[in-house]
Amino acid sequence: MSERKPTSAGMYDYALGGTANTAAERRAVDAARRILPEFNDGIWANRGFVQRAVTRMASQWRVEQFLDLGAGLPTQRNTHEVVAEVIPHGRVVYVDNDPHVVARGRRLLPAAGNAAIVEADICDVDAVLSHPETRRLIDIRQPVGVIAAAVVHFIPDERDPWAVIRRYMGAVPSGSCLGLCALTSDRQAETVVDRMLRTLMFIRFHLRTRAEMTRFFDGLDIVAPYPGGPAEVVHAGLWGAEDLEAANDDGSHWFYAAVARKP
Numbered sequence: 001m002s003e004r005k006p007t008s009a010g011m012y013d014y015a016l017g018g019t020a021n022t023a024a025e026r027r028a029v030d031a032a033r034r035i036l037p038e039f040n041d042g043i044w045a046n047r048g049f050v051q052r053a054v055t056r057m058a059s060q061w062r063v064e065q066f067l068d069l070g071a072g073l074p075t076q077r078n079t080h081e082v083v084a085e086v087i088p089h090g091r092v093v094y095v096d097n098d099p100h101v102v103a104r105g106r107r108l109l110p111a112a113g114n115a116a117i118v119e120a121d122i123c124d125v126d127a128v129l130s131h132p133e134t135r136r137l138i139d140i141r142q143p144v145g146v147i148a149a150a151v152v153h154f155i156p157d158e159r160d161p162w163a164v165i166r167r168y169m170g171a172v173p174s175g176s177c178l179g180l181c182a183l184t185s186d187r188q189a190e191t192v193v194d195r196m197l198r199t200l201m202f203i204r205f206h207l208r209t210r211a212e213m214t215r216f217f218d219g220l221d222i223v224a225p226y227p228g229g230p231a232e233v234v235h236a237g238l239w240g241a242e243d244l245e246a247a248n249d250d251g252s253h254w255f256y257a258a259v260a261r262k263p
């Protein structure tokens with residue numbers, strides 16, 4: 001049993017019912033669940049968003065290649081599996097800066113296959129885009145689905161995550177898509193947020209307002225999250241939801257999400 005410091009990838013994997021996690025990560029998630037009964041629903045709201053957004057990009061807009069920033073690779077229906085359900089020859093490049101995630105990804109993803117993992121900080125846009133695996137799998141002249149789920153909230157304002165996302169979207173052609181989901185405390189009591197952040201204190205979170213989340217999509221066309229819905233950032237569970245009432249639960253209120261297309 002490893003005693004390494006809990007990581008976001010391991011805690012997330014455990015919260016989703018996976019096996020790629022340590023005892024310390026399980027303890028941290030169990031403590032968070034005691035504070036927040038809706039913890040699991042929140043985690044699933046984010047994960048469900050990723051899967052629904054990728055499915056829509058592949059099926060509706062025929063996006064065949066994806067860059068999944070902050071991959072995590074949890075033990076749950078990952079992006080390349082979701083893409084393959086729609087486009088068997090679809091390609092995915094995962095990016096993560098956690099060496100455990102990268103090692104696991106290399107074990108899971110067959111070498112020279114249609115999916116690969118690149119070890120990099122997503123803020124190092126040039127390193128990601130010029131990496132040999134990225135160049136092998138992604139033709140930057142064709143539309144790319146850029147996924148940034150549960151990752152920009154680890155990047156402080158000083159590192160300007162908005163500029164990072166803008167650079168990725170600047171590098172890809174018209175017709176490319178951005179699917180982004182991240183933590184917010186807009187609907188939470190300050191005391192609950194404080195307790196939560198103290199419980200998970202080995203990780204620094206940067207929770208953002210709706211206006212700050214909307215800025216990630218500057219220059220892009222946000223699509224309606226569900227038929228007849230507003231073309232704007234919504235709570236994650238609502239995106240692509242079939243039953244809006246059931247999807248709009250307390251857990252979902254911890255995340256904002258949207259999908260946008262590059263005009």
Ligand SMILES: C[S@@+](CC[C@H](N)C(=O)[O-])C[C@H]1O[C@@H](n2cnc3c(N)ncnc32)[C@H](O)[C@@H]1O
Nearest residue numbers: 009012070071072096097098121122149150154
């Ligand atoms: C909570 S997991 C999210 C997994 C997946 N994107 C999802 O939403 O289902 C966050 C992942 O982002 C990675 N991460 C955090 N900051 C990063 C950075 N600056 N560059 C690359 N990866 C990062 C962590 O190592 C972790 O694996």
